[in-house]
Amino acid sequence: MTAVVETRDLTVRYAGATALDGVDLTVHDHEMVALIGANGAGKSTLVKALSGLLRPDSGTITVDGRLAQVPEGREMFGDLTVDDNLRLGGWRNGRGGRDTTAIYDLLPDLAGIRTRRAGALSGGQQQMVAIGRALMARPDVLVVDELSLGLAPLIVTTLVGHLRALNTGRGLAVLLIEQNARLALDLCDRAYVLEAGRIALHGRAADLARDPRVAAAYLGGH
Ligand code: ATP
Numbered sequence: 001m002t003a004v005v006e007t008r009d010l011t012v013r014y015a016g017a018t019a020l021d022g023v024d025l026t027v028h029d030h031e032m033v034a035l036i037g038a039n040g041a042g043k044s045t046l047v048k049a050l051s052g053l054l055r056p057d058s059g060t061i062t063v064d065g066r067l068a069q070v071p072e073g074r075e076m077f078g079d080l081t082v083d084d085n086l087r088l089g090g091w092r093n094g095r096g097g098r099d100t101t102a103i104y105d106l107l108p109d110l111a112g113i114r115t116r117r118a119g120a121l122s123g124g125q126q127q128m129v130a131i132g133r134a135l136m137a138r139p140d141v142l143v144v145d146e147l148s149l150g151l152a153p154l155i156v157t158t159l160v161g162h163l164r165a166l167n168t169g170r171g172l173a174v175l176l177i178e179q180n181a182r183l184a185l186d187l188c189d190r191a192y193v194l195e196a197g198r199i200a201l202h203g204r205a206a207d208l209a210r211d212p213r214v215a216a217a218y219l220g221g222h
Helices: 043-050 082-092 101-106 123-135 153-170 181-187 205-210 212-218
Strands: 003-014 017-028 032-036 058-063 067-070 141-145 173-178 190-195 198-204
Touching: 003 043, 003 141, 003 173, 017 032, 017 043, 017 173, 017 198, 032 153, 032 181, 043 058, 043 067, 043 141, 043 173, 067 123, 082 123, 101 123, 101 153, 123 141, 123 153, 141 153, 153 173, 153 181, 173 181, 181 205, 181 212, 190 205, 198 205, 205 212
Parallel strands: 032 173, 032 190, 067 141, 141 173
Antiparallel strands: 003 017, 003 058, 190 198
16 A cells, blocks of 8 residues: 555644644555544644645655645635636646536536535535535545534535545545544544644544544544
8 A cells, every 4th residue: 555645753833832743644545534633633733734834843744646635614715606716726736727527527516506606605515616626636635624514414424425436436545634523433444533733543443433532532422
């Protein structure tokens, strides 16, 4: 198995506070990996470091292939259409104006709303646009930050189905950064638990879901 994303001993500090402390995390090709953790555990810091917005204080980040991100909060251009938002995804990734047809094939729900203003869409539709926009880069690995935040469970199930299909059908590797631990552990092959900037636990998602420490802290004790 080839690693598409690998961090080794990754450490990030903000004026005084250590947000990430020696994080070792690997995503192999074709793999779906979850990173779960409470508020303030360091998840956003890891996303920023992976996307180059933050420079690590020490340690390394290796990305083999193209990495695209579905950002927390979706970050739509609300006045532009769905189609234009997708095009801008291509532009941001150095592929300006590339044909959006392939995205509508992958995510048919978007085809029917391609001329709608992104700002007028529901949260679930916007999240779908954000996924489509990231796919414009033809990534090898997708970093999805808080997919489920603020969305109804049924909508989350639909989005998760699309991610799974992209993973099994296209071999797209996914790193899912989630506060919803149950969702993440159900969906992913492996998982990492981030606590106060350190990887407290990692392993097969199914094993972690049965681990009493995970259940007590992240699954509501069940
Ligand atoms: P959340 O889910 O609330 O976004 P998180 O797991 O993403 O939490 P981070 O935002 O990465 O956590 O924060 C990790 C730690 O670093 C926290 O203690 C936070 O207070 C601190 N921190 C984050 N950003 C900064 C900053 N710009 N300056 C100083 N401290 C920061």
